[in-house]
Amino acid sequence: xxxxxxxIGGTKTLLAVAEVVPASQSDSSLRIDxxxxxxxxxxxxxxxxxxxxxxxxxxxxxxxxxxxxxVAGPVKNGRSQTTNLPWILDExxxxxxxxxxxxxxxxxxxxxxxxxxxxGQADLVMLNEGARDASxxxxxxxxxxxxxxxxLVPGAAGRYMVIASEGGHADFAPRDELEIGILRFLLxxxxxxSWERVLSGDGIVNLAEALAHLTGLPLPDPVVHxxxxxxxxxxxxxxxxxxxxxxCRRVMQTFASIYGAETxxxxxxxxxxxxxxxxxxxxxxxxxxxxxxTFRDGFLGKGRMRHLLEAMPxxxxxxxxxxxxxxxxxxxxxxxxxxxxxxxERTS
Numbered sequence: 001x002x003x004x005x006x007x008i009g010g011t012k013t014l015l016a017v018a019e020v021v022p023a024s025q026s027d028s029s030l031r032i033d034x035x036x037x038x039x040x041x042x043x044x045x046x047x048x049x050x051x052x053x054x055x056x057x058x059x060x061x062x063x064x065x066x067x068x069x070x071v072a073g074p075v076k077n078g079r080s081q082t083t084n085l086p087w088i089l090d091e092x093x094x095x096x097x098x099x100x101x102x103x104x105x106x107x108x109x110x111x112x113x114x115x116x117x118x119x120g121q122a123d124l125v126m127l128n129e130g131a132r133d134a135s136x137x138x139x140x141x142x143x144x145x146x147x148x149x150x151x152l153v154p155g156a157a158g159r160y161m162v163i164a165s166e167g168g169h170a171d172f173a174p175r176d177e178l179e180i181g182i183l184r185f186l187l188x189x190x191x192x193x194s195w196e197r198v199l200s201g202d203g204i205v206n207l208a209e210a211l212a213h214l215t216g217l218p219l220p221d222p223v224v225h226x227x228x229x230x231x232x233x234x235x236x237x238x239x240x241x242x243x244x245x246x247x248c249r250r251v252m253q254t255f256a257s258i259y260g261a262e263t264x265x266x267x268x269x270x271x272x273x274x275x276x277x278x279x280x281x282x283x284x285x286x287x288x289x290x291x292x293x294t295f296r297d298g299f300l301g302k303g304r305m306r307h308l309l310e311a312m313p314x315x316x317x318x319x320x321x322x323x324x325x326x327x328x329x330x331x332x333x334x335x336x337x338x339x340x341x342x343x344x345e346r347t348s
Contacts, residue, residue, distance in 0.1 A: 003331035004067035004100075005034075007108065007323040008048060010084025013040045015055045016321075017064060018328035022158075032118040032325045047087050049097045065101040066338075067094070068330030070111025070323045080105055102338055104330040106162075108323055109148035113140045113162045115326030116152065116277050116317065123319035125287060127278070128296055130313035136273030139266045142280025143203070143259065147196040151270040159333070167266060168196040175261060175301070178214065178254070185210040195262050199255070201282065204235040208251045217247035239286055256289040260298025267312055268305060279317040290316060 005018040016037040022030060036059050045051045048069065056063050073083040078091035095103040106114075116138065138152040138160075147168030152160045172193045174180045186193045186206060197203055205227060212219045219227075220241050226234040241248040259278075267276045283290060299314060300306050319325075 001066075001332050001335060002064045003328050003335065004052070004064050005324045005328035005331060006048075006052075006067070006069040007111070007321075007327060008069050008071045008082070008089075009042060009108070010072050010082070011042060013042045013045075013048070013051050014038070014321075014324060015040070015052065016324055017059075018324070018331075020328050020332040022332075030118045030329075032328050034321060034324065034328075037321075037324075042085055048089055049094055052094075052098055063098060063100065064331075066331045066335040067098070067100055067102070068104045068106070068111075068327040068332075068334065070108040070327045070330075071105050072108045075105045075107050075110075078105060080107075102331070102334040104334045106327070106330055107164065109140075109142065109150055110162050110164055111326030111330065112142065112148070112279055112323045113150040113152055113326065114160065114329045115319075115322035115324065116140060116279070117160060117329065118325040119317055119319045119322055124277075124315040124317060125291065126313065126315050127290060128276075128299065128310070128312065128314040130275075130311050132275045132313050133273040136275075137270050138274040139263075139270045139272035139276045141263050141266055141276070141278055143199045143201075143283065144281035145201055147194075147199045147203075147262075148280065149266055151266075151272070152274070154274065168199070169194045171195075172198055173261075173265075179258070181214045182207065182210045182254075185213055198258055199262060201232065201235040204238055204251065204255055204282075205231060207254055208234075208238050208248065211251055211254065212247060215247065215250070217250070219247060220245050223248065235282075236285075242289070252286060252289045253294055256286070256292075256294040257298040259290070260295035261301065263295075263314065264299040264302055264309055267299070267309060267314075268302060272312055276312055276314040277317050278314065279322060283316045284318050287316065 001020050003018050005016055007014045016034040019033040040051050071080045073080045080089045091103045091105055140150045142148045149165040149167035151163040155161050172195050174183045223237050226237040238248050242252045300309050
């Protein structure tokens, strides 16, 4: 089945035609092949419909009749006001404007969670081997601009239900004196210190400033310059400097440990025997710090529950098109539901 799939962000929109090959009884793997992938500057267009129309012109062919989009913003009743764009998206309006049979919108992390189902083993880096229970829930966590969390629950006919979460905004829970110091430092800056304040791009900067204050180690000049000139660029500067600078190395080790701790919290709360997936934009860029055992120690450090977590496989997701895969599944599911509803409509 061919569908139109898109990952709609505040700065870029990625569209592709996706061929969804469902899992069979003999092969449990789901395959999604992308063709004609194109990237557009979201801010240059008045809305998503205009981008899709440009995509149709660029590809020189009609759009597939079913479309799914992961959107950087909340989606309610098929409608979304995007967080970082002056757009209001509506499934029915988009379908009517583009001449499509169905359009489905979902929050981008919802789409990312669904897309995990189509990620192959080659795009996963294991942090804890464990033993996956195919009938158990899966947990997904991803640090990037913010901190996303979700749970996938298996249902009938190989389908999964996504349980959305705002767990990234739950209270940050320090585990030792250093992290208590980090919390105290950040409480002088924020009324509420969430996990996102330490597990995100800006969280890396927060940790750098907190650890400089607590340890007396100086921030390298390039980091200081980046924080003052363009704070959004500072995480990459800190990560790069961690190869030689002791403070930046400490920052990334602390980040990895805290990341592991909150991933373990999510795994316990969801009893994620189906597997735990670490996604988002940061993880693939800091693999050495996640793979050296620091993350795993944080993940397993749950006292009497350590044995339970040891049995859960944990993997970093490297596939950059995971959210597009999820959007394709949204579209394919809508197409299937529409096809199944037609006989009932004729007999009613």
